[in-house]
Amino acid sequence: MNNKKARAFFMIPYLTWIILFVILPILLILWYSLTDSNNHFTLNNFVTFFRNGTFLRMMLNSFWYAFLITLVTLLVSYPAAYFLTKVKNQQIWLLLIILPTWINLLLKAYAFIGILGNNGLVNKFLQLFGIGPVNILFTDFAFMFVATYIEIPFMILPIYNAIKEINPAVIQASEDLGASKWQTFRYVLWPLSWPGVESGIQAIFIPSLSLFMLTRLIGGNRVITLGTAIEEYFMTTMNWNMGATIGVVLIVLMIIVMLVTGRRQKRKKVNL
Amino acid sequence: MRKNSIFARVYLSFILVILYIPIFYLIYFSFSSGKNMNKFGQFTLSHYQDLFQDNRLLAIFLETILLALLSSLIATIVGTFGALAITMVKKKAQKNTLLALNNVLMVSPDVIIGASFLIFFTALGFGLNFGSVLLSHIAFSIPIVVLMVLPRLNEMDFSLIDAARDLGASGYQVFSNVMIPTMLPGIAAGMFMALTYSLDDFAVTFFVTGNGFSTLSVEIYSRARQGIDLEINALSTVMFLFVLVLVIIYYFLTKRRVKKGKRMIGGLIK
Amino acid sequence: MRLVAIFIFLGITMKIIELKHVNKRYDDGFVALKDINLEIESGKFYSLLGPSGSGKSTILRIIAGFTNPTDGKIYFDGKDITNLDPAKRQINTVFQNYALFPHLNVFENVAFGLKIKKVPMDKIKAAVRDALHMVRLDGYANREISELSGGQQQRVAIARAIVNEPKVLLLDESLSALDKRLRKEMQFELRAIQKKLGITFIFVTHDQEEALSMSDEIFVLNDGKIQQNGSPVDIYDEPINDFVARFIGDSNILPGRMIKDYEVEFANKKFQCADAGMRPNEKVEVVLRPEDLDITSPEKGKLVVTAQTQLFLGDHFEIKAIDADENEWLIQSINGCKLNERIGLYFDPEDIHVMRLHESQEDFDARLESYEGDDENE
Numbered sequence: 001m002n003n004k005k006a007r008a009f010f011m012i013p014y015l016t017w018i019i020l021f022v023i024l025p026i027l028l029i030l031w032y033s034l035t036d037s038n039n040h041f042t043l044n045n046f047v048t049f050f051r052n053g054t055f056l057r058m059m060l061n062s063f064w065y066a067f068l069i070t071l072v073t074l075l076v077s078y079p080a081a082y083f084l085t086k087v088k089n090q091q092i093w094l095l096l097i098i099l100p101t102w103i104n105l106l107l108k109a110y111a112f113i114g115i116l117g118n119n120g121l122v123n124k125f126l127q128l129f130g131i132g133p134v135n136i137l138f139t140d141f142a143f144m145f146v147a148t149y150i151e152i153p154f155m156i157l158p159i160y161n162a163i164k165e166i167n168p169a170v171i172q173a174s175e176d177l178g179a180s181k182w183q184t185f186r187y188v189l190w191p192l193s194w195p196g197v198e199s200g201i202q203a204i205f206i207p208s209l210s211l212f213m214l215t216r217l218i219g220g221n222r223v224i225t226l227g228t229a230i231e232e233y234f235m236t237t238m239n240w241n242m243g244a245t246i247g248v249v250l251i252v253l254m255i256i257v258m259l260v261t262g263r264r265q266k267r268k269k270v271n272l
Numbered sequence: 273m274r275k276n277s278i279f280a281r282v283y284l285s286f287i288l289v290i291l292y293i294p295i296f297y298l299i300y301f302s303f304s305s306g307k308n309m310n311k312f313g314q315f316t317l318s319h320y321q322d323l324f325q326d327n328r329l330l331a332i333f334l335e336t337i338l339l340a341l342l343s344s345l346i347a348t349i350v351g352t353f354g355a356l357a358i359t360m361v362k363k364k365a366q367k368n369t370l371l372a373l374n375n376v377l378m379v380s381p382d383v384i385i386g387a388s389f390l391i392f393f394t395a396l397g398f399g400l401n402f403g404s405v406l407l408s409h410i411a412f413s414i415p416i417v418v419l420m421v422l423p424r425l426n427e428m429d430f431s432l433i434d435a436a437r438d439l440g441a442s443g444y445q446v447f448s449n450v451m452i453p454t455m456l457p458g459i460a461a462g463m464f465m466a467l468t469y470s471l472d473d474f475a476v477t478f479f480v481t482g483n484g485f486s487t488l489s490v491e492i493y494s495r496a497r498q499g500i501d502l503e504i505n506a507l508s509t510v511m512f513l514f515v516l517v518l519v520i521i522y523y524f525l526t527k528r529r530v531k532k533g534k535r536m537i538g539g540l541i542k
Numbered sequence: 543m544r545l546v547a548i549f550i551f552l553g554i555t556m557k558i559i560e561l562k563h564v565n566k567r568y569d570d571g572f573v574a575l576k577d578i579n580l581e582i583e584s585g586k587f588y589s590l591l592g593p594s595g596s597g598k599s600t601i602l603r604i605i606a607g608f609t610n611p612t613d614g615k616i617y618f619d620g621k622d623i624t625n626l627d628p629a630k631r632q633i634n635t636v637f638q639n640y641a642l643f644p645h646l647n648v649f650e651n652v653a654f655g656l657k658i659k660k661v662p663m664d665k666i667k668a669a670v671r672d673a674l675h676m677v678r679l680d681g682y683a684n685r686e687i688s689e690l691s692g693g694q695q696q697r698v699a700i701a702r703a704i705v706n707e708p709k710v711l712l713l714d715e716s717l718s719a720l721d722k723r724l725r726k727e728m729q730f731e732l733r734a735i736q737k738k739l740g741i742t743f744i745f746v747t748h749d750q751e752e753a754l755s756m757s758d759e760i761f762v763l764n765d766g767k768i769q770q771n772g773s774p775v776d777i778y779d780e781p782i783n784d785f786v787a788r789f790i791g792d793s794n795i796l797p798g799r800m801i802k803d804y805e806v807e808f809a810n811k812k813f814q815c816a817d818a819g820m821r822p823n824e825k826v827e828v829v830l831r832p833e834d835l836d837i838t839s840p841e842k843g844k845l846v847v848t849a850q851t852q853l854f855l856g857d858h859f860e861i862k863a864i865d866a867d868e869n870e871w872l873i874q875s876i877n878g879c880k881l882n883e884r885i886g887l888y889f890d891p892e893d894i895h896v897m898r899l900h901e902s903q904e905d906f907d908a909r910l911e912s913y914e915g916d917d918e919n920e
Contacts, residue, residue, distance in 0.1 A: 007360040014354035021411035025388030080287045083280035100291045102515040106492040107508045111294035114309025169641035175628045176635045177655035191645045210381035227383045
């Protein structure tokens with residue numbers, strides 16, 4: 001009896017939050033995507049989205065860029081995370097890697113306006129080799145470069161934790177059984193560190209769809225991703241119904257991506 | 273072995289250099305007398321003078337901190353309640369539904385959260401001001417608090433509660449003397465995360481803030497969109513030092529716990 | 543393989559591993575091994591026995607190739623393998639906590655080494671089947687590691703190692719995670735597997751019973767040095783020093799003095815003994831095993847003690863007693879006694895083991911050799 005009362009006491013504020021800030025916003029965004037500006041039901045928004053080549057291209061672009069950002073971040077971060085488990089004073093190294101994440105993202109993005117500019121650090125460096133000045137700022141490349149820069153620590157951390165969890169004897173067992181360094185990585189280290197890689201990918205792929213501020217500041221103020229498009233429709237052109245439609249498409253795509261990546265392969269049985 | 277470890281340190285140093293170049297680039301030019309970040313003019317502290325005389329920026333700075341403290345406090349309370357409620361639910365299906373709903377905001381892109389909250393506040397006729405931003409920050413911080421507290425409760429030895437009951441403790445006493453102390457590390461971690469979520473957020477705030485209220489992130493964004501302003505560089509330096517001090521304090525506070533074999537440093541990351 | 547079998551059959555053994563002047567100092571300055579020299583012959587069961595920190599695991603890791611010695615050389619079949627990768631050694635290891643691959647099932651774990659060597663699948667299947675049969679895990683191929691008990695995981699770890707047909711199998715405290723009954727069972731089984739395969743096993747343990755019951759030869763280690771090596775019987779009967787005496791079996795160790803050949807004084811009395819070749823009046827230590835002490839009447843006893851505590855352990859009594867000089871005595875006897883009763887202790891001269899202080903293994907062996915010579919003369 002007492003337990004039930006206690007449960008209700010704890011449940012009410014939490015459930016209120018779920019209803020107001022989880023369920024209701026989803027329903028509202030869905031509602032907006034299915035209505036026009038006069039609150040009449042319509043499927044026109046979706047028809048526009050899928051008929052219009054610009055939207056479809058933008059959709060592909062968004063996922064392609066998010067994929068590239070995630071991939072490059074992974075390629076840079078995995079070795080870093082692995083080496084991090086090998087060095088002395090790991091806590092200090094970790095601290096140094098985490099510290100930049102505490103600096104406001106907008107400040108870091110702002111710094112790149114200077115660094116990537118025509119007279120900035122990168123072009124000065126290129127001039128030493130007689131190249132340039134190259135126009136880097138306000139390109140798609142600049143957007144991806146800065147996004148990767150920002151995400152690196154968020155990839156290093158989960159992978160580091162996953163590798164740290166691996167029993168070192170398992171690696172030795174692999175070498176003991178004749179595996180080369182590469183084979184040990186391929187068949188033991190990589191599959192065992194996969195949970196960390198997976199959570200790193202999740203921590204980067206989805207947020208990189210919403211980095212509209214980077215496309216605004218670094219990517220040259222052009223609408224190149226779905227995130228930017230949503231921001232454009234809500235904040236600039238004030239066509240909320242179209243913005244909500246893009247949002248719904250994004251949500252559905254994300255759910256599909258998660259379902260596909262979340263599926264586990266079943267192991268084949270052997271008959272001896 | 274030796275060679276490997278040297279290579280490891282070289283690679284890690286390279287990563288660190290990349291990570292810190294933008295920050296030090298900002299700091300370097302905050303002392304430059306020019307108008308841009310291309311060429312260092314003369315050494316000057318004038319940007320710092322501007323910064324400390326910029327009343328609007330100082331007000332925004334204080335409001336941002338107030339917002340973070342308030343939202344993380346409320347989110348921690350509601351989130352802890354939520355974790356308790358979830359543990360008390362016995363049916364597996366109900367529990368999983370609650371957990372799934374809890375994680376919706378964790379996996380949603382910020383723009384979607386921002387846009388849907390904007391619709392939500394407008395639909396309810398709620399004005400866009402400090403209140404809407406505060407509610408949004410509370411809303412997106414709750415799930416992380418739940419996720420931080422929940423493992424503590426799952427690990428909790430429920431015979432402790434029986435033992436306390438057996439020793440004559442009332443329901444409230446069990447809660448305050450047994451449950452709260454067990455949850456405390458989780459609560460602290462959750463509050464810490466909520467604080468960083470709030471301080472770090474730009475996208476959601478950008479959607480739900482009206483004309484009357486701005487956070488530091490939004491302010492930096494709108495200034496940066498107008499081009500380079502070395503006052504922002506000065507602000508970066510100040511914030512970097514601020515973070516540095518915080519992290520050093522955090523490091524020494526947790527150092528003893530780290531020695532006991534717990535990895536606390538991971539808690540520093542968003 | 544057949545050649546090895548013939549050698550074993552003829553009682554001829556070959557030196558397969560040799561460590562020469564191996565030292566190991568870790569980065570933090572800890573000296574784990576001091577000038578280790580040992581020879582391992584093919585087809586035998588060896589134990590490296592010692593307390594934790596004695597260096598036994600370091601020796602194993604050096605043989606396996608996970609650790610390089612600070613100096614010294616390791617030879618395998620006469621070839622220097624000091625700097626060879628573990629992957630390239632014909633040696634496999636059964637790890638302390640098995641180190642099974644948690645993401646692979648039983649079959650994939652056992653097949654791992656063969657897949658790496660690109661053995662055709664049908665051959666892999668046959669080899670895995672045989673290996674699982676050897677460790678009595680027929681029918682477990684498709685199980686997940688997490689579904690197995692500790693004992694079963696242990697067997698998978700052994701199968702995973704032996705399927706590669708190593709010439710030497712290293713076992714690192716491999717039974718320590720099992721409960722007592724299972725451990726006994728695995729001791730018999732390990733010994734049986736070793737006999738069947740005819741390869742060398744090197745077993746690291748801190749458990750003297752385990753070492754005594756399974757091994758052909760034991761190396762007793764302490765402080766990074768080999769204290770004594772020999773057959774279990776030799777080491778039990780003739781410990782070289784008080785460390786070995788204390789570490790292997792229960793012992794009563796007393797300070798004493800060699801009066802002359804075959805006569806030693808301890809506990810303020812003189813006794814006939816079987817040891818000789820020491821300086822007159824040389825200070826020595828005397829070991830008496832508790833099970834060699836018989837309880838008799840005070841008149842018949844060579845020593846008189848007072849019983850203080852007595853435990854009945856099923857097949858014998860364990861009695862603690864003190865003598866007139868307050869020396870403690872541990873007695874294991876099939877007969878009990880009354881507490882606080884004066885009892886006599888009887889033992890034969892050969893039950894007295896005299897140890898010289900700081901005697902090297904060479905001198906020790908030579909001395910023992912000379913007694914055997916005496917026996918033949920008599």
